[in-house]
Amino acid sequence: MAPKQKGNVDIVAVAKAAKVSPSTVSRTFNHPDLVSPATRKKITRAVQKLGYVRNRAAQMMHGKRSGTIGLVVPTINHAIFAEVIQAFSDAIDQAGFTLLLASHGYDLDREYEMVRKLMEHRVDGVALIGLEHSAATSRLIAQQETPAMAIWNYAEESELPCVGADNRLAGRMAAEHLLELGHRDIGLIFPDTRGNDRAQYRLSSVLEALQESGVSVPEDRMSEAPYSVAQAKQAAIRLLSGSAKPTALLCGNDVIAQGALYGAQKCGLRVPEDVSIIGIGDFKGSADIEPGLTTIRIPAETIGSLAGQRFTDYITSDTREQFRLRCGLERVVRGTTGPAA
Amino acid sequence: MAPKQKGNVDIVAVAKAAKVSPSTVSRTFNHPDLVSPATRKKITRAVQKLGYVRNRAAQMMHGKRSGTIGLVVPTINHAIFAEVIQAFSDAIDQAGFTLLLASHGYDLDREYEMVRKLMEHRVDGVALIGLEHSAATSRLIAQQETPAMAIWNYAEESELPCVGADNRLAGRMAAEHLLELGHRDIGLIFPDTRGNDRAQYRLSSVLEALQESGVSVPEDRMSEAPYSVAQAKQAAIRLLSGSAKPTALLCGNDVIAQGALYGAQKCGLRVPEDVSIIGIGDFKGSADIEPGLTTIRIPAETIGSLAGQRFTDYITSDTREQFRLRCGLERVVRGTTGPAA
DNA sequence: AATAGTATTGCAAACGTTTTCATTAATCTT
């Protein structure tokens, strides 16, 4: 029991073991070139032997960066965010940062709490999903002067630096595809748009595009469904079981579209002959469903990666020049859309 | 510009503004009952005005917990982990902890790096997926005396405290279901089992159960597919396109099973009349596919929640009593399995 | 061999908190 000290292996323990001063140990880590090779070797050996692990919290107290980046998402659970989180995480990891992750369940007040929590940990930056945030959140970010960015949604008028896609355009593209195929009676299934600017933008631009072509969407052609295959399926069944059915269903995202597809099948309708279905997102798996889902592709992985790279650059550079990146959208026509009957 | 000091709002700035000593400010946060209500109010006001945010890194230097828990997963991207991560995150959040997340892409050496990285941030605990880890990782954990646990896999002989399901049993249950239905010619589609004890356990127990019933699985009935609907679909097509087809496909997880289902459909086979398909996991969406996927349900959300609760309890209690929780498995028979032809 | 560099190292202060101890003020006891 004598030689085995408890977990208090700190830089001075290492220094003692290597018979040098703590400063030298510190320098070995931070400015190796200032330390003679021989000393460095001694120290490395001591570090090995004692199993010393650097304490970033202590470093941080010297104005050093914490090496963490906070990401606040509505939810981790959905395919689409999972993909961005993964890509973002990988990208910042590459730059030596670690991810602090929090989710708020589409509640902007909880988002504020989460951002605050992350700031208590002195993250070097905080990334949020979307452009709509509470005033308190914005104030907090400005006040703390913490680098912040928005992911997922692009808008040129955005306050925060952002990397994402233009969700308004996404909605418009989906609508136009249906319009081009001759659909005039279109059903809409969207998630709740409160606190969700992505859905909001998509829905309003769909409505706008439809309007421009003289197509209106009556109340009974609109349905709300959360991000859930099962509930979207139900919503689709409701929309599709009336006597005068819409000839197409435009869905707020691919998960909903997948549910809609199952719903249509359940109603004995052929897709796309009897009813066309289009989603937005192009999630993993959307290509593999039978028939393949027609959708507007949002490059989640690209967005996540790019966001991670740009953000770490932004944080580590001293210039702090703003950035706003728009990632391209792509119409992916597969098997679920066809000409209107 | 005069009154607006830069971001150096620390506890002494607050103290100055409230005309008290830093100690009192600190106490207001940590032991409010030791501070008179009047003083407390003054301080609260100063905190508000200056927008002070506590610095947990600095607190941590006093032996306080960092308030973070590290979670290292193979990947964030898969439905199944996304679900555990969400549940785990929510649970630890409840207890006032924040999640530090890292992924290693099924590479045990990278897992070690990630654990190390997390420890530099002095996480209060680190949770790993599965029970198979490199010796270096185990050594590191032991050496640092950081609380650690395993999620997802249960084994009574586990070194680490664990919360999860018995994957061996899962494999056995899937095999037995097929056996009960009279299947004797069974195709297997599994992911690469290296560095993935979940898959390993499942596969070996499937083989074992089949063996016990005198069913052997020749080389050409086994196929490997990564966690991808598309590639599983291809694998299934390969298995199903010979002249003598297996009457059932047992898949290592639900994503693979979903791909297999599409593959079967692509081959013009009816499910379950011509071929039965069973998965393991019961992912979100498995219930909604047409036909609904028969599978062995692993309660991801329960596991994540329970793990989070138990782990935070474990960390905050001083007793540190080990725990090992086995979460129940459930055979969910839906539409993809039927009696052998 | 003396001078001027230069490379290497150590000392001590600093970072933003918490906490122990001491001090003062206020409230009881009797």
Added chain:
DNA sequence: AAGATTAATGAAAACGTTTGCAATACTATT
């Protein structure tokens, strides 16, 4: 009303690092 508690506050040390400055030991120059 004096002494004894108790409540509220402050001073200073401590936590594990980093870093500016000073000190020492080399190595070139001449």
